[in-house]
Amino acid sequence: MKVARLRLDRSGSQNNIGLTALDSAPAWTGLRALNSDPATMRRHRLYAESSDNDITRRFDLLRTLMADTIEEHGILRLGVTAPTRGSGTSFIAANLALAMARRPSSRVVLADMNLRRPGLARMFGANPPAPLSDVLTGGAPVSGHLRLFGNNLALLLNSKNVESSAEMLQEPATAHALREMRQQFLPTLEIYDLPPVLGRDDLLSFLPQLDGVVLVADGTRNTSQQVREAEDLLTGRTRLVAVVLNRGEVRRSVFEIIQGIRDRFFGGRDKEQV
Template identity: 35%
Template structure:
């Protein structure tokens, strides 16, 4: 029996208390199981040419990455203080650079060796993360969130501690996916199997669809990305008020990035 030995000096007896030892054993076993799950994910490399074209710098040290490292520090501090692990990143409208912020923050977190990060492209109608990172392949996060595929089958591991799950094609049933009964189960399965310290969700612009408001109750906090000289104070106030009814607003990022890849747009939304 695994346990702790305690002596009773008055009765000259010895008692074995198994609970403490068994808890330690289970903890080690859980850590090994999580490590195995991460190790089993298919790996992918980043394309440096694509990263540069899309202004992705979070994988670098110093230079332009400094701003995202500062964001990383503040995000981690606030999430740890509040016991938060799920962070959604959104914007009032298209073109504010929310996906660029999400990718750069995730890659900056990747350079924190002790932090396990999962990045999910939940902008199902206009997926962009796989393209921005130069990753080919049949990733289909939508199938995972519908319950048709396990997370491990669609995710790719970038280095030892960052997992990405994205979509190569738009999902026409995004509204049904976000409002579906399986969505919380899928997210809970990722939590249970991979035990990420931070989950980042790149989500649709708030004022163009109802998708984020269907999803907001599943995250702990939201970071709102505003585009310089394009997002109005009225739009920011409206988004903050609506988000506050379902989750915590971590803050607003003023983003001056003007580059959005060809073909990216929300004109088809009604």
């Protein structure tokens, strides 16, 4: 995995309660524990503890590269998406959430908003308490659905496909459910595993709920045209926080388009790349 820190936007975010110091949170500490399977997590390359491991080192570095941007611009609601299916969005979202949760002062919520193809529950080896649609439509409280993993990470999982997912994501009830979760549990960061940008309108339907996105580009399958099309759809609709180049050798065409995106936002200035 190679990481490019992409944007330091100077504008403020809207509808954002911001990052706060970790204070007493009875609602958070009262959440039920997640029954996950460590062997399943390892098989999907999810690691909760920081160790001498290449994956955790890279995600800890990504966390640190993004931390100043997140705090400076008050980013609370962060989406993770990709141009197309199969680019490793869930892998990036889950490991980024685990890395963020390793900070003692954090309260991180990781939510599976890829309603057509949910995958986080399978990666954690866990069974969601109910379909996430029950929460998003107001039929069940979010407090009964969230599960605590360790001390600083809570998961909003799903295992039932929703074919009318774009319509559900646009509904006021979805925004209301997430706002209630925010007010009740006071997370310092929300990370949303999202559907791909291209092909359907699910991702665009959810953008009003976000302060910024991380775009995942698969170095073995995404073309420069796909990355460009995804970036064009996001431009003007949300803040592009970072681009993560994932998996395998990066083809030159993909690298060139990523470099072009960086030049567009930074005016050609040198920035960090791992």
